[in-house]
Amino acid sequence: MSEILLQHAQGNPRNSEGAFERLKDGTIVFAYTRYSGDHWDDECTADICMIRSKDGGISWSEPELVVKNRHQNVMSVSLLRLQDDRIAMVYLEKTMIGNTQWIDCRPLAKFSSDEMASWSETVDLAGSPPFYMCCVNDCLVQVKSGRIFCPGSLHRYKTHPRDFGAGIGVFFYSDDGGATWQQTRECCYPPQWLSSGFAEPGLIELGQNHLMAWFRAGGGCQYKSYSYDNGMTWTPAIPATEFRSPGAPLSMKRNPANGELYAVWNDYHPDRSVRFEPGVMGRTPLVLGISSDNGNTWRHHVLEDSPVHGFSYTAMFFNGDDLLLGYCCGGLATCKCMLQDLKIRVINWRQLDGK
Numbered sequence: 366m367s368e369i370l371l372q373h374a375q376g377n378p379r380n381s382e383g384a385f386e387r388l389k390d391g392t393i394v395f396a397y398t399r400y401s402g403d404h405w406d407d408e409c410t411a412d413i414c415m416i417r418s419k420d421g422g423i424s425w426s427e428p429e430l431v432v433k434n435r436h437q438n439v440m441s442v443s444l445l446r447l448q449d450d451r452i453a454m455v456y457l458e459k460t461m462i463g464n465t466q467w468i469d470c471r472p473l474a475k476f477s478s479d480e481m482a483s484w485s486e487t488v489d490l491a492g493s494p495p496f497y498m499c500c501v502n503d504c505l506v507q508v509k510s511g512r513i514f515c516p517g518s519l520h521r522y523k524t525h526p527r528d529f530g531a532g533i534g535v536f537f538y539s540d541d542g543g544a545t546w547q548q549t550r551e552c553c554y555p556p557q558w559l560s561s562g563f564a565e566p567g568l569i570e571l572g573q574n575h576l577m578a579w580f581r582a583g584g585g586c587q588y589k590s591y592s593y594d595n596g597m598t599w600t601p602a603i604p605a606t607e608f609r610s611p612g613a614p615l616s617m618k619r620n621p622a623n624g625e626l627y628a629v630w631n632d633y634h635p636d637r638s639v640r641f642e643p644g645v646m647g648r649t650p651l652v653l654g655i656s657s658d659n660g661n662t663w664r665h666h667v668l669e670d671s672p673v674h675g676f677s678y679t680a681m682f683f684n685g686d687d688l689l690l691g692y693c694c695g696g697l698a699t700c701k702c703m704l705q706d707l708k709i710r711v712i713n714w715r716q717l718d719g720k
Contacts, residue, residue: 368711369424371397372707378404380398380706382693383395383396383398384502385689386481393421393422394418395417396413396454397691398411405702408438410438411440415428422684432475435458436461438458442503447542455472455474455490457471470496471494476542491517498519499532501566508595510595512596514596516534518533519533520532532562533553534553534599549596553578553590561582562582567579568596569617577590579605581614586604589605608632609633610632610633613630614679616630616681617681618681618683620688626655627655627688629652631652632650632665632667644701645672645697646675649670651668651676654666666717674697675693676703678704686715687712689710689712690709690711692708693705694706
């Protein structure tokens with residue numbers, strides 16, 4: 366196991382929310398949001414940068430600019446090599462609307478046919494502004510049929526950095542390699558009593574035309590919904606009690622080597638005697654779950670457990686016997702919020718279960 370830290374510094378108040386991909390020459394790239402200036406809130410000035418590793422994630426290059434913000438902020442990047450061998454990148458762009466306090470936030474896409482040396486023109490997934498559409502990092506999925514999905518959550522207009530309003534789960538998809546995007550026929554609505562609504566969803570393919578989506582929620586666990594027609598319609602969302610968590614996202618991917626599902630989330634224990642400080646956001650411990658039966662049961666491995674650190678927004682990438690993880694890891698000894706620092710960690714997944 367190895368790990369490195371991308372810590373905040375003067376003029377760089379936050380490094381967070383990234384995604385991995387591998388180039389044809391074996392280089393692994395990690396794109397992430399790099400803030401500049403003096404402030405680290407979600408709406409503050411940020412660009413998307415990239416670092417490279419030629420030794421499987423042990424050491425990394427200096428950051429290089431990939432997407433410069435055009436207005437205010439770009440963040441929550443996803444990378445995915447498509448079936449046609451191009452690399453897709455999706456990210457959020459935030460813009461203040463005129464002289465008002467309204468914020469427009471929308472997912473945008475770019476594509477590279479030359480191993481990320483250059484990128485296509487920007488494609489807007491969502492259409493006419495304004496609205497606030499939230500997508501978590503490392504969420505882009507292409508299923509076996511070739512359909513590309515970008516799950517998101519739609520919120521009422523946002524006027525304050527901490528004022529999201531209840532969200533509903535929505536799913537953008539493309540059947541033409543990302544040239545055009547549509548929204549699936551059905552959304553996923555939270556129960557009326559769940560004032561947090563649904564946010565930062567993810568999606569995974571369980572079988573032919575069979576998908577599962579999950580949602581960050583404030584009810585003590587994640588929520589989940591299923592589709593049996595390749596994402597067009599969805600079952601009513603129910604509590605995913607196997608994924609207890611605070612208001613924080615979950616990440617999940619399938620290991621291509623053995624077909625098992627791997628999930629990373631904050632296995633939150635509400636009865637713990639530990640008092641979490643506000644900057645930690647309750648996002649500890651960080652747990653890796655492995656399922657050999659397509660998500661029916663899970664065995665747990667604790668990755669991080671510190672009451673003065675928070676861990677969240679995990680990017681996952683399988684590289685042979687290694688699992689690369691990139692996640693926020695800020696601690697109150699060095700910064701105000703767990704979102705400010707980023708850790709890249711390499712784990713031998715075979716050793717987790719003694720395989």
